Amino acid sequence: xxxxxxxxxxxxxxxxxxxxxxxxxxxxxxxxxxxxxxxxxxxxxxxxxxxxxxxxxxxxxxxxxxxxxxxxxxxxxxxxxxxxxxxxxxxxxxxxxxxxxxxxxxxxxxxxxxxxxxxxxxxxxxxxxxxxxxxxxxxxxxxxxxxxxxxxxxxxxxxxxxxxxxxxxxxxxxxxxxxxxxxxxxxxxxxxxxxxxxxxxxxxxxxxxxxxxxxxxxxxxxxxxxxxxxxxxxxxxxxx
Numbered sequence: 001x002x003x004x005x006x007x008x009x010x011x012x013x014x015x016x017x018x019x020x021x022x023x024x025x026x027x028x029x030x031x032x033x034x035x036x037x038x039x040x041x042x043x044x045x046x047x048x049x050x051x052x053x054x055x056x057x058x059x060x061x062x063x064x065x066x067x068x069x070x071x072x073x074x075x076x077x078x079x080x081x082x083x084x085x086x087x088x089x090x091x092x093x094x095x096x097x098x099x100x101x102x103x104x105x106x107x108x109x110x111x112x113x114x115x116x117x118x119x120x121x122x123x124x125x126x127x128x129x130x131x132x133x134x135x136x137x138x139x140x141x142x143x144x145x146x147x148x149x150x151x152x153x154x155x156x157x158x159x160x161x162x163x164x165x166x167x168x169x170x171x172x173x174x175x176x177x178x179x180x181x182x183x184x185x186x187x188x189x190x191x192x193x194x195x196x197x198x199x200x201x202x203x204x205x206x207x208x209x210x211x212x213x214x215x216x217x218x219x220x221x222x223x224x225x226x227x228x229x230x231x232x233x234x235x236x237x238x239x240x
Contacts, residue, residue, distance in 0.1 A: 002172065002179070003176070003178055003179070004033070004176065008170055008171060008172040008173070008220075009172070009173055009220055009223065010173070010174075011032075011162070011173065011174045011224055011227055011228075012032050012033030012034075012035075012174050012176065013031070013033060014030075014031065014032055014227075014228065014231055015029075015030070015031040016028050016029070016030050016031075016132060016135055016231060016232070016235045017029040017030075018135060018139060018235055018236075018239050019139070019239075020038060021038065021040055024040035024041060024042050024115075024136070024140070025041055025042055025043055025139070025140035025143050025144070026040065026041035026135075026136040026137060026138070026139030026140030026141075026143070027039065027040040027041065027136050027139070028132050028135045028136050028139070028235075029132075030128050030129075030131060030132030030135070031128075032122075032123075032124045032127070032128045032131075032174065033122060033174075033176055034120060034122035034176070035118075035120060035121055035122045035123060035124050035125055035128050035176075036118070036119050036120040036128075037116055037117065037118050037119070037125060037128045037129050037132055038115075038116070038117045038119060039114065039115070039116050039129060039132035039133045039135070039136040040114070040115045040136055041112055041113070041114055041115075041133070041136040041137045041139070041140035041141075042112075042113045042115075042140070043110055043111070043112055043113070043140055043141075043144060043149075044110065044111045044113060045109070045110055046109070046110075046111060047109045047110070047111050048111070051109065052109075054109070055105060055108065055109060056104040056105055056107070056108075056109070057102070057104045057107030057108055057109060057110045057111060057112070057154070058099075058104065058107075058110075058111045058112070059095055059098045059099045059102055059104075059107075059111070059112040059114065059137070060095045060111065060112070060113060060114065061091045061092075061094035061095040061098065061113075061114035061115070061116060061129075061133065062091050062113075062114070062115050062116070063087055063090045063091040063094060063116045063117075063118075063126075063129060064077065064087065064116070064117055064118065065087075065117075065118040065121060065125070066117060066118060066119050068119075069118045069119055069120050069121045070121050090125075090126045090129070091116070093126060093130070093190070093199065093201075094114060094116060094126070094129055094130055094133055095114070096198065096199065097130045097133075097159050097161065097190045097198050097199065098112070098114060098130075098133060098134065098137060098159065100159065100192070100198045101134070101155060101156045101157050101158065101159045101192055102137075102154050102155060102156065103154045103155075103156055104154070105154075106150070106151075106152050106153075106154035107150070107154040108150070112137055112140065112141070114133045114136065114137065116129035116132070116133060121177070122176050122177045123163070123175050123176040123177040123178075123179065123180040124162075124163050124174060124175065124176070124180075126161065126188065127160075127161035127162050127163050127174075127188055127190075130159065130160065130161040130190060131160040131161055131162075131228050131232065134158060134159050134160065134232060135232055135235055135236060137155070138155055138236055139236070139239060141153060141154065141155060142240075156192075157192045157193040157194055158192060158193040158229045158232055158233065159190065159191070159192050159193075159198065160190075160191070160225045160228035160229050160232065161188060161189065161190040161191075161225070161228075162174055162188070162189055162221050162224035162225050162228060163175045163180070163186070163187065163188050163189075163221075164187045164188075164189065164217040164218075164220050164221045164224075165179065165180065165183040165184075165185050165186045165187055165217070166183060166184045166185035166209065166213065166217070167179045167182055167183050167184065168182070168184075169184070171213060171216055171217055171220060172220070173220040173221060173223070173224045174224060183205055184204070184205055184206045184207065184209070185202065185203070185204055185205065185209050185213070185217070186202070186203050186205055187200065187201060187202035187203070187217055187221070188200070188201040188202075189218065189221035189222070189225065191221070191222065191225050193229050195222055195225075200218075202214070202217075
């Protein structure tokens with residue numbers, strides 16, 4: 001049993017509240033245990049210069065952590081005058097993950113802008129952001145279809161993300177902060193509903209780990225993603 005009583009193959013309590021914000025086309029509040037992220041999606045009728053005239057759209061993301069989201073106050077990056085390398089890495093990951101499941105020809109020359117604001121962090125903020133952003137994006141695109149702005153839904157399949165790792169010699173899924181900060185192996189998996197891999201981020205923090213443990217961790221992660229996609233679909237079905 002883990003600190004919070006979960007089994008090694010058990011996710012934290014996952015909750016998604018759609019339409020959490022009034023103004024964006026799509027939004028939700030997603031919780032992975034104590035980790036909470038507000039995800040929103042807006043759509044712009046413009047694309048980056050390199051896509052002008054291509055007929056293809058774009059999906060991009062911004063990510064940030066509020067000052068009160070961690071145990072000690074997080075200084076706003078605007079005060080420092082630049083984004084941290086971690087912030088840039090995560091928002092690029094979110095954008096890549098969502099672009100991988102969107103037919104950009106069907107989207108047309110529009111840009112989906114995703115915003116992920118972490119209001120409370122307890123590990124897994126990037127995985128929660130990806131999982132919640134998909135819901136916010138789908139809500140936004142369905143509204144465009146309803147309004148006649150899009151002829152067909154450009155979403156190919158669901159995408160979600162989850163963390164796995166090795167802590168005190170035990171393989172486990174969906175690490176909270178206490179587990180993540182003491183992990184011997186720390187890994188994130190981004191994958192689709194059809195179990196296609198978009199990205200694997202994995203590091204041995206102390207000692208190299210054997211291939212068989214990688215296979216076991218991937219199986220734990222795929223099982224977790226399957227559960228997350230089921231939750232996504234239940235929320236989106238009820239939202240209709």
